[in-house]
Amino acid sequence: MITLNVKKNIDPKVLLRHPWMTKALFDKPSESVNPNEIVEVRDAQNQFVSRGYANSLSLFYYRALTFDSREKLEDKFGFLSSRLYELFIQRLSLGYKKSFRLCFSENDFLPGLVIDRFLSEKNGKDYQVFVVQVTTAGINSYISDPLKIFKTLVEKMNQEKMIPIAWEQTILVLRNDIKIREKEGLPFGPAQILNNVDNLDLSVMPVSIDHWFLKSDMKIQSDLMGGQKTGFFLDQNYNLLRVAEVFTEYVKFFKPGKVRIMDICCHLGQWTAYLGLVLKQMGVEAEFVLVDISKDALANAKATMDGYGIQAQCQAIDVMDDKFTIDENAFDLIIVDPPAFAKSKEHIPAAKSAYQKLNLKAYKGIKKYGFVVSCSCSGAISLEDLKDSVNRAQIKAFRTSKIVAQGGHAPDHPHLVSFPEGFYLKMLMAQVTS
């Protein structure tokens, strides 16, 4: 085990369980540390701070796996197995039964590891798919045998009657198609399926979403092999509920003959599917306009909506293009949920302009008392940045609005009080009042 001491006179805040540490913080950092090694960080007084892994090639030199001195890392398989078991219990205890994020990297004290668990069903049989993203060499050394890790996990969960799905109904997908892996010296390539069962086609897979609020089931056709990130964005689930909760009250009060909703950057259409199902249960007629640049995403979205009989008009267009405009005062609700415009700090000004431009179109298109839902999933864009962009948009559109709901991460995307950088998803629901 390598021991690294934090320099004297370092701001004591860095010792408050932040999961990242740069090389500059350490007294005698090794220039070329092996990411497979276990590293223990101690403060200048040689007191335990954390254990984890280091990599001089990585954006952050050191990442912590535990802040508990009793937790050992030597038995890598044992450590990761018991961690994933704990995470499964935590998610189940928050009410998740179907599809959810099982592991959320630093926020679950496993930096470099993202696992989404999707539930699907075919011919009356349930399947679970674990989609795994390994982005650092450090965590890769803990998951050298993915099949063994997941088989052990599933069999334990199944034996303890926590989940009714056996290994024979389990599929493992390694999404190693992330560029950053190359920098870490990890192989980079297309998604790989381990333990495929029953020849399922994962590129057009209807995944079942948990919704406490929606009484019936929601299934979204997704591409778990080639779709963005893990194939489906689970992170907006909770915000869908928040928006639907308020919006249905608006519908009950104003009773518009037909509700009109625009879903900008709709991707697989989860906002539309959810709102469509909720409104259907209320017996309210609704018409959706879905807009996205990706024809593949729209094709999947269309399949989902057709399956539900949701009236959806799809437009394949670059929403940032000036050709994309919205009729004035035409919609009861407009969702603006674009991809991350700012990947890092230097992109903030351009990203803010882009958020402003897109929200300006939305603000023009909304009816009085209707809602604009403005999201940002850029970690670099703060809540204040997003508010500023939305403010400039409403001013330019000569509209006035009030935020009536503000959303963030769903419970299966926990975040740490010690890691504000981990809070990336912002949602503002504004009622346009004039």
Add this chain to the structure above:
Amino acid sequence: MITLNVKKNIDPKVLLRHPWMTKALFDKPSESVNPNEIVEVRDAQNQFVSRGYANSLSLFYYRALTFDSREKLEDKFGFLSSRLYELFIQRLSLGYKKSFRLCFSENDFLPGLVIDRFLSEKNGKDYQVFVVQVTTAGINSYISDPLKIFKTLVEKMNQEKMIPIAWEQTILVLRNDIKIREKEGLPFGPAQILNNVDNLDLSVMPVSIDHWFLKSDMKIQSDLMGGQKTGFFLDQNYNLLRVAEVFTEYVKFFKPGKVRIMDICCHLGQWTAYLGLVLKQMGVEAEFVLVDISKDALANAKATMDGYGIQAQCQAIDVMDDKFTIDENAFDLIIVDPPAFAKSKEHIPAAKSAYQKLNLKAYKGIKKYGFVVSCSCSGAISLEDLKDSVNRAQIKAFRTSKIVAQGGHAPDHPHLVSFPEGFYLKMLMAQVTS
């Protein structure tokens, strides 16, 4: 009408609909402006910015009432009447039917004016109570005849069948017991009742709270005459829902024989009443410990819980006192919802220590997988400040936790994208995982 021009070379951001402007921003501010006057602010190029009122005695020299050049302020009664009517529509359109904040000062473009509307019932008859706080001389000039304003409003709402409550069932309370009124040259004194009907005792009044999530009604015994602020804190309603939603999933999963919940700084016990009712509907046995320094608040809380048959043990103690400790690993849920510890910026360090101290007690007392709910209603304390205090608390308590829900304002407490200072209420729900 007075015209004030903003200085040249002022950061253009101040023209982005911020409701406050200091004297230093203006070119030739009058040293003693009459707060009854209508003021129009223009930029250095003499373009319209906003209209409102100014007061050189006030903390902020100028406060805006409108950013829309078409909106006139000359007919003060007409202006305020139509504004309050609009606000009523907005709140109803968000699903509120019973008690809600009707007017939220700057956030509703009426700085200096807070109005809570409470619904109550006695002998099968419904009553509404408007509790009004006027804190600035500027807004006071718009509401010179409160009876006329509210009678007109209620009669209009009633005539249009928006609310089924007539003026004969309406009570108006002026809570002029706010110190800051004196600085503005406004009379300061105990609460006044205008238009009391049926000799209701407003100091022990059960107010009905809207909850979309809770199927049955919730009534909290409140003191609308002498209780803090307007007598009942409506702002946590939405967060109660968020917490109950997650907590009930935990209860369903772990099925603890008896659920134990501590409600720190319980005030009138709304957290307890709500969770108590939800758990009762689930058929789950629960035991609550309510802690508050105010015996009056506890007496009201006890009355509410007894009425519902909720098992509540009340402790009158200063929670900051070292004598107040919590048994280790004893509770499934601990609510930490203290009063505003930081009234202004210079109180931030002391307030952060106080939040830390209180949360430390809570973190020690919670079971594994249980939840600590940490709130701050101090505008001066940022979300990051609160997270930092909670982080230091959990570290000192040797515990680890993850935020699974983050809350803020309820829809009846809207906030403006142009006014980040208006967002004062923060709620963090952390699951303690080790």
